[in-house]
Amino acid sequence: MTAACSSSSEPVLVLGGGLMGLAIAHQLARKGIAVTVLSRRRSEAAGFVAAGMLAPHAEGLSGPLLQLGQLSLGRVPSWVAQIEADSGLPCGLRSTGIVVPFRSDKERDLYPTAAFGEPLDREQLEQELPGLAPEWSAGLLFSQDGQIDNRRQLMRALESACVDRGVQFQEGVEVQELLQNHGQLKGVRTRDSEGTLSTLSCSQAMLCSGAWSAQLLPELQVFPVKGQMLSLQTPRGALRRVIFGPGTYFVPREDGLVVVGATSERNAGFNEGLTPQGQTT
Template sequence: MNSDKKESILIIGGGLIGLSLAYEFAKKNFHVEVLSKKRSEAAGFVAAGMLAAHAEGLSDELLSFGQESQNLIPQWIKEIEIDSEISCGLKNCGIVVPFEERKDLEKFPTYKYGQYLNREELEEQVYGLDAKWKHGLLFKQDGQIDNRRRLMRALEKACTFHGVQFQEGTNATKLIYENNKFKGVQILNAFGEIKSIFYEKAIICCGAWSRKLMTDLPIYPIKGQMLSIQGPINRINRVLFGPKTYMVPRDDGLVIVGATVENAGFNTGNTPQGIKTLQDGIKSLFPEAVIWPHMEHWWGFRPATPDLKPIIGKTHLKNLFLAVGHYRNGVLFSAITSKLIYKVITKCKLNDKENIFLEKFNYSRFKETD
C-alpha cells in the first residue's frame, strides 16, 4: 500500500457498486472517501449472488456487458481475496434453466449459449426437479458468489487495506455545483450535523435511492423478497433458475431462494404473500426442499431504470459521474462497472466495446426522449 495518494475522489453510496469503485480507485493510488447512508440496506447484502449473464436471458449490449464482466470476475475476486484475506465463495457451478415446453426453450434469448438437456439429462444434473420440467439449458459459464456473507465484507476490508475512508450513517442530501461544475455535497451525518464537503470529483452510486440526490435520474426501486433454507451439503450442485423462482446452493448446504419482483416503492419488510410466493416456487421447482428448515428471510431494493439497463458515465455536471441502475445484475456487473468508470475518469483509452457500453448506458438517453 502506497500512502502517497495522487488524486481524491468521493464515492456517494457504499453499497456493492460504491465499494467496487472505491476499491478500484484506492488500489490505483487515489485518496477515496465513501459516504454511506445505511450499510445494511444495500442490495449488495440482499442479492443471491448469481453471476448469470446467460441464465438471466440478457440480450444485446447488456449480455455483452455481463459476459465481459464475467470474464473479469475471477482475477478481480482473486485480488480482493488477497487484499482482504477473505474468501468470497466464487463458484463456477453452472446454472440450469428448466422448461416445460421445448418451444419456450428455443425462444430463450441466450438459447445458443446453453447446452440442451432432455429430462434424463436434467435429472443427471439435478436429481429431483419437479416432473413437469421436461427440458433444460445448462449454462456452464454462469456461477455464483457469496455476496451476503463474504464479498461485501471482503470489499470493505480490501478498501480499508488501501486506505479508503468511510463515513457511515452519512446521507448526501444535496449536490453543490457552480457553472455546471461539480463542487461538493451537503451531508447530514450520523451526529445529525449538516455540513458541506468539497471534492474535485465524485461518483453517485446510491442504488435504488439515487433519485433522492439527483432528482432527474429515472431510477426507481423494485423490491425483492428472499429466504434461505438449509439443505444437505452437496444435495444441489448447480444453481436452479426457474421462471419465477431460483435456488442458489452454497457450499455449506444453505440454499438462497429468490426472489419476488414488486413495484412497491420503498415499502420495507417481508410479507406473508411474499414468503408464500417463494415457498410455492420451491415446491414447483424442487419439491423435496419444501420441508428443509427455513433459516432467514429478508428483502431489498433493486435499482431499476425505465429500460432496465444501467446508467454509467458522465453527467451534465463536469466531474460528477454515475454508476447506477444495475437492477437485477449488479453483482455480475460490479467488476466491469468499476473498471469502466475508472477508465472514463482517468481518461484511459477505451476499446470499441467499452465505447459502445458508455454510449448505450449514457444518462442522456433518457433526456433525449423527454
C-alpha cells in the first residue's frame, strides 16, 4: 500500500484524520494527487491534545532516533511555511528553547545529548527559570528545540490547507477492514455514524490511524499509551522557556497558557476521559 503518484482516477485514501493523516494528505495534494481522508472522529486525534514540543535534544534521544529527530526539526520551518501559505493561518511555531534541570553537574554532563546543549550553573538556571526549587543546581539549555501549538493552531491550519488544495473528507467514517487480493489492496470496508456498511475501491492508501492501526493490520506492534495533562492560564511572558524535567514538562504558549504534562498509562487502553491515575498523579 503506497501513495506513489498514479494515473488512476481513484483517489489515494488516507485512513485517519489526525496530524499525520492531514500532513500526508496536504503533501500529496500539493503534488496534484487526488486525496480523500477517511476519519471516524478527528477530535480524538493526538494532534488535538499533545503539547507540541519539538525536542529531540531535550528528550535525550540517541542513535538513529536522535538523527531522525534532528532531521525532522530542521525541516519543520519550511513545512510550516507551506501550511501557512496555503491556509493563511498561523501554526504557532516558536523557537523558545527548552531547559532541562538536573540535581548535579555530573547528572547534567552524563545526559545523552549534553554535547548539543549550553550548560547552566545554578545562577544561570535561576535566571532562566525564576523560583525553581533549590535542589536543581544545574541545567542544559537547548536553544535549537522549541514548540508548536498543534491543538489550537497547527491542526486547524492543516485542515484549512488541505481544503484549499482540494482534499476531500469523509467524516464519521470508521474503516473496518482492508480488502486485499493476493497481497494487493483493492479497497476498504467502512461503517458510517449511522451503522451503514460500505465498500470503497482503491489501490493506494496511507494508514494513519495511530494506536488504532493494529486493528487493521494486526502484525503492527502498536498499542495505546494514554497521556493526561492540564492547562494553566498565567500572565503573558511569565514563563519564557519550555521546561522538560523528570516525569513532567511545562510548555508556555505565547498568550500565557501553560500546558503541564503528562501521565503515561499503558493499562488505560482506549478509555476516554479521566482516569484515577491521571487525577492523582
